[in-house]
Amino acid sequence: MFLSPLPEVDLPRPLPPEGVDTRRLRAAAAALTALIALAATGLVAGPAAATAGDDPCALERTSAHHSEGLDTWNSAYPRPVKTLNAVLVFLSFPDSAPLTTPQELTADYFPATSRFFDRASYGKFDLVPHAQRSWLRMPRPSTAYGIQRDWNPAGRSAYLRDALAVADPETDFSAYDIVYFVADPDAPGVDSDATKVVNFDQPMRADGTDIRRAVTVFERHPPDRNVLAHETGHVFDLPDLYHRPSDGKGDWDTYVGDWDVMGSQFGLAPDLFGWHKWKLGWLEPRQVTCVSRTGDTRLTLEPLSAGPRAAGAPFGTGDGTKLAVVRTGPDTAIALEARGASGNDSTTCTQGVLVYRVRGDSSSGGGPVQVLDAHPGSEACYGDSVYPPLADAPVGEGESFTVPGERIRITTENRTPTGAWTVTVTTS
Numbered sequence: 001m002f003l004s005p006l007p008e009v010d011l012p013r014p015l016p017p018e019g020v021d022t023r024r025l026r027a028a029a030a031a032l033t034a035l036i037a038l039a040a041t042g043l044v045a046g047p048a049a050a051t052a053g054d055d056p057c058a059l060e061r062t063s064a065h066h067s068e069g070l071d072t073w074n075s076a077y078p079r080p081v082k083t084l085n086a087v088l089v090f091l092s093f094p095d096s097a098p099l100t101t102p103q104e105l106t107a108d109y110f111p112a113t114s115r116f117f118d119r120a121s122y123g124k125f126d127l128v129p130h131a132q133r134s135w136l137r138m139p140r141p142s143t144a145y146g147i148q149r150d151w152n153p154a155g156r157s158a159y160l161r162d163a164l165a166v167a168d169p170e171t172d173f174s175a176y177d178i179v180y181f182v183a184d185p186d187a188p189g190v191d192s193d194a195t196k197v198v199n200f201d202q203p204m205r206a207d208g209t210d211i212r213r214a215v216t217v218f219e220r221h222p223p224d225r226n227v228l229a230h231e232t233g234h235v236f237d238l239p240d241l242y243h244r245p246s247d248g249k250g251d252w253d254t255y256v257g258d259w260d261v262m263g264s265q266f267g268l269a270p271d272l273f274g275w276h277k278w279k280l281g282w283l284e285p286r287q288v289t290c291v292s293r294t295g296d297t298r299l300t301l302e303p304l305s306a307g308p309r310a311a312g313a314p315f316g317t318g319d320g321t322k323l324a325v326v327r328t329g330p331d332t333a334i335a336l337e338a339r340g341a342s343g344n345d346s347t348t349c350t351q352g353v354l355v356y357r358v359r360g361d362s363s364s365g366g367g368p369v370q371v372l373d374a375h376p377g378s379e380a381c382y383g384d385s386v387y388p389p390l391a392d393a394p395v396g397e398g399e400s401f402t403v404p405g406e407r408i409r410i411t412t413e414n415r416t417p418t419g420a421w422t423v424t425v426t427t428s
Contacts, residue, residue, distance in 0.1 A: 057290035059360035066239035069360035086178035095141035142189030149193035239364030257390030271344035274323035305343030349381035352394025
C-alpha cells in the first residue's frame with residue numbers, strides 16, 4: 001500500500017558556489033493510487049533496535065524527525081553495517097530524447113559514493129550499486145509533473161506512481177535495500193533542486209517486500225559533488241544539518257559549515273561527524289569516551305578520518321579513541337573529535353579538535369548539530385569554504401576553548417608521532 005510521501009528538505013545549490021508479472025504490476029498500480037498529500041512530519045517511528053543504550057553519554061532517540069538520539073536504532077531504516085544493495089532505475093520522458101546513457105549517469109555517482117561510505121565507515125559498510133542498463137519511458141511528459149524543490153503533492157504522487165509502474169516489470173525490488181529513481185537530466189521539466197528522499201508513512205509493497213522510501217534524483221550531468229552521499233545519508237536516518245532561511249535568502253551553512261556532508265555536499269571536510277559514525281555503528285565502544293566526572297580528563301584523540309591500523313602497525317594509527325562526549329542535559333551533549341587532512345577530509349583547510357553541540361530533540365533541518373567556533377573573530381579559506389566563519393572552528397595545537405554556556409574547557413596540548421591529538425577536557 002502507498003500512502004503519504006514525506007520529503008526530506010534538500011541541499012541548496014549555491015549560486016557561484018527487476019521483474020514481476022502482469023498481475024503484480026496491476027496490484028502495484030492499484031496500491032499506488034492511494035498515494036495522497038505530502039506531510040511535513042517525519043516517518044512514523046518503527047520498532048527500536050539496541051545500539052549504544054548503555055553509554056551514559058548516548059542521548060535518547062526522540063520523536064523528532066531523524067533524531068540524533070542514538071540509544072536505540074529506528075529499525076524502519078536500514079543500518080549500514082553490512083553490504084547493502086541499491087538499484088538505479090533510469091527514467092526518460094516522451095517530450096525529450098536522452099542525451100546521456102544510463103552508464104554515463106551511473107559513472108557520475110559510482111564508485112565515488114561507495115568509496116565515500118567505505119572510507120567513512122572504516123570498511124564496515126559496502127554500498128553496492130546495481131544499475132539498469134536501459135531507459136524506462138515514463139507515460140507523461142516531464143513538464144506534466146511540476147518537478148521543483150518544494151514540489152506540489154499531486155505532482156510528486158503522480159511521478160512516483162508512474163515511476164513504480166514502469167519500473168516494476170523490469171525490477172525485482174525484493175533484491176534491493178535502496179531505490180534510486182534517476183530522471184533524464186536534460187528533460188525540460190526536470191529541476192535539480194528537486195533531488196531528495198521521499199519517505200512513506202506506510203511502506204510501498206512490491207515483489208513481496210516493503211519499500212519505505214525512495215531517492216528521487218534529478219541532478220544535472222555531471223552532478224553536484226557528494227550529492228548522492230548526502231541523500232543516501234537520509235536513507236540511514238541522518239538529518240539535514242544546514243539552516244534553511246525562512247525567506248530562502250541568506251546563508252544556509254551557519255550550523256556546521258564544511259564539517260559534515262549532511263550539512264553541505266560541497267564541504268571541504270565532508271566526512272560524517274563522529275556522532276553520526278557512533279549512531280550508525282561504525283565506531284566501537286572503546287573508541288568513544290564519555291567524560292562523566294568533574295575535573296580534568298586527559299585523552300588522546302585519533303583523527304576521525306584515519307582508518308584502522310594495519311596488522312603489525314603501532315597502536316595509534318586509526319583505531320584509538322575517535323570521539324569524546326560530555327553529557328550536558330537530557331537531550332544535549334558536547335562532542336569533540338580530531339579532524340585532519342586524510343580520507344574524506346583530504347581537502348580540509350584547517351585541522352584540530354572540532355567541538356560541537358548535539359540536540360537529540362531537534363528535527364532534521366532544525367539545528368540538531370551546531371559546530372562551536374573556537375576562533376569566532378576570524379574566518380578561513382574564503383572562496384573555497386562553504387562558510388568561512390566556521391572553516392577555522394577547530395581548537396588548534398596549544399590552544400584552549402571554553403564552551404559557551406557550559407562549564408567545559410578544552411585544551412589541546414600537542415600532537416603524537418602518529419598524528420593524534422592530546423587533549424584535556426576540564427568540567428566543573
